[in-house]
Amino acid sequence: MANSPKRLGESELIRRYFAPLCHPDMSFGLSDDAAFLRCDADQQLVLTKDMLVADVHFFADDDPALIARKALRVNLSDLASKGAEPLGYLLGLGLPTSWDEDWLKRFCEGLQLDQESFAFPLIGGDTVKSPERLTLSITAFGQVPRSNTILRMNAAVGEVVYVTGTIGDSALGLLVRREPDQYPSVAALDRAFLKDRFLLPQPRLSCRQLIRKFATASMDISDGLIGDAQKMSSAAGKALLLDSGSIPLSQPAKAMIGSSTDLHEIALTGGDDYELLFCARPEDHEALMAEAHSLGVSLSRIGRVAEGEGVRLLDSAGQDIPLSHGSSYEHF
Known part of the structure; x- marks a missing residue:
């Protein structure tokens, strides 16, 4: 008979693995049912939630540390798109019947690594049994000045559309991760780069002051550039x-x-870029590009806001380019 996985009870699991990740002044070592979160004067809270499900957002056999880090980073990306300073997060963890303590230890090592990198402590959460598959839910908290409420709906005619970084790496990396032998003509280093972009996104938190200073409307790209532009x-x-x-x-x-x-x-149209898509006034272009350069962030002007509706993808002659497979990733 095979040995059953080594497991802890819920209370001991929390005490040993999650309490050490917590901010002592917010969650008191997870000794209570609530956390207390303070905002600085003249600031407003920014809240966001992302769920990740095994074999939808990541592969069940991925490195647990990478799964944890991706879960944090996709939420940090949302905060970055609003120019927010990270404060902390709540973790909802649905563990499948196959989990063991070695897996959990590695998962928490990933959390710890990115908590330290981004000053983003755990402040509470819940852990349950998930009969089918691993499920993660993170609620992230940040703060931003009350004068900076940067919403998608703020995009105005005449403004310029920008993106950070590069587009499509993660969607292509997913293909490489799923079928590693499918693209033999692509160099191994290129395949490794793309796969890494899928496994470990890079939230653009370094751009938060740039967003607060210049962006009128902003969001992160999680479901594909075209689809998120449509939103x-x-x-x-x-x-x-x-x-x-x-x-x-x-x-x-x-x-x-x-x-x-x-x-x-x-x-x-593929998802998981976690770059920033935002609009800014055309008269700010030079100052905006200079600030991005000073931050070491690649920034591209990719279009403009106009009267009308929807997203039009244009070729060099200004003609529409049709899309044959839909505009973005959709869960349903």
Whole structure:
């Protein structure tokens, strides 16, 4: 008979693994049912929640530390898009019947690593049995000045549309992670880069002051550039005209797209980029680009806001480029 996994009871699990991750002045070592979170004067709370499910957002056999770090980072990306300073997070953890203490130890090591990197402590949560698969739910708290309420609906006609970083790496990295032998013509280093972008996104927290200073409307890109631009367009009641040739692609992404031309559409519509999509006034362009350069952040002007509705992807002649597989990732 196979040995059953080594497991702790819930109370001991919390005491040993999660209480040491907590901020002592907010959650008191998880000795209570509530945390107490203070905001600085003239600040407002920013709250966001993201759920991650095994074999939907990550693979069940991924490194537990990477799963934990991705869960934190996708929430930090939302805070970054609002220019918010991270304060802490609540963790909802649904553990499958197969979990063991070695897995949990590695998972908490991942949490600890990114908590220290981003000054983002655990302040509470809940742990339950999940009969089917691993499920994570993180509620993140941040703060931002009350004068900075940067919403998608604020996008205005004439403003410029920007993105940070490069687009499509994670969607292509998912393909590499799922079928590692499917793209032999793409160099191993390029495949590794793309897979890493899927496994471990990079939240643009370094841009939070830039966002507060320049952005009128902002969001992170989690469900694909085109689909998330559509969400901004819908919220604002304006059209977003995107120049296909200006959308930044990494060299590994270009190499992979070169092996199969239909991958370009996947790069533009696939999820998990966790870059920032935002609008700013055209007169701020030079100052905005200079500040991005000073932060060491790649920033690209990819379009403009216009009267109308929806997102139009345009070629170099200004003609619409049709999309054959839909505009974004959808859960349902």
